[in-house]
Amino acid sequence: MKTILITGVAGFIGSNLAKRLIEEGYNVIGIDNLSSGVREQVPKEVLFFEGDIRETYFFPLVRGVDCIFHLAAKNCINDCQLNPKDTFDINIMGTQNVLQAAKIHKVRKFIYAESSAVYEGSEIYPTPEWEFKPQSFYALSKASGKMLIDGYARYYNINTTSLRYFCVYGPYQDYRRSIPPLFSSFIIKLLKGQTPIIYGDGSKRRDFIYVDDINDFHIQCIENSQTDGKTFNLGSGRNYSVTEILNIISKQMGKEDIIPYYKDDLPGETFQNLADITEAMQIGWYPKTSLEDGLQQSIQYISKQIQEQEI
DSSP states (O other): OOEEEEETTTSHHHHHHHHHHHHHTOEEEEEEOOSSOOGGGSOTTSEEEEOOTTSSTTGGGGTTOSEEEEOOOOOOHHHHHHOHHHHHIIIIIHHHHHHHHHHHTTOSEEEEEOOGGGGTTOOOSSBOTTOOOOOSHHHHHHHHHHHHHHHHHHHHOOOEEEEEEOEEESTTOOTTSSSOOHHHHHHHHHHTTOOOEEESSSOOEEEEEEHHHHHHHHHHHHHOGGGTTOEEEESOSOEEEHHHHHHHHHHHHTOTTOOOEEEOOOTTOOSBOOBOOHHHHTTTOOOOOOHHHHHHHHHHHHHHHHHTTOO
16 A cells, blocks of 8 residues: 655645545545644544644654655735745745655655646636746745755656646635635625625636545546656636626525625735646546535535534
8 A cells, every 4th residue: 555645634635635545545644733724624544743844853754655745835825925934934945844855765756736826927718837927925935836846856856746726625625714715705604694705896717626626636646657747737627706606606505695795805816717727638637526516515514514613
């Protein structure tokens, strides 16, 4: 059995990935400092270590690891804009530290969670992987991390894959952030009978992809050599406006009479994103989950959390 290490294992994507890897028969080691992750989301089969990726005390855990999924990051764009120092420290120096651990222990594969935020300044839609126009502090930090990845691959012969996630959603989404992700924010407000908040006029468009589809590609990264040394967009190849999303969620929840409250747009956010997923599809991957089905799963999950009074 292969042993996989996940940084940021208690986060949204990390906890879903850990669950999928356990189901597929992998051994999983997880690291998270729990600054935003939720310990209860980590499957009990995971060898869990509470720690910070900027330290070196986790290095012994990397011995014998086949692949690292480096997901740990400061990733709320608004928070990153307010605190660039921490953003660069965690997302750049933390990444370098994990790379160094991979180098020392000769890890076979290093899979880096980059971000579609590196396309913020682009006007090409759908956006291909060769485009590169980061704008926000968050995007700049992830782009810098990618350059570190490329450097370690070049000079230390580390096998890498970089993943540019678009707007991933589904169960375990990090709804406890200061400004929750769009789907979580709408669902929580509607479940509580409160007014949903839209930042801007609702016309911003996003490409949403369900977390199970992302995990299908994660398995490809471990097992398929066609992913080696490459960068992939992971989105659905279709985008929706914020208003369209609220209308779909409201209809599914039977709350179509609730009118949103509009606030000033958030700083650092791009108007539109849309993934060109040609590269990923060429190695046999494609999104399987419809937006409606994925949203229903998200609604069921958050409803359960509210019933258990965790929100």
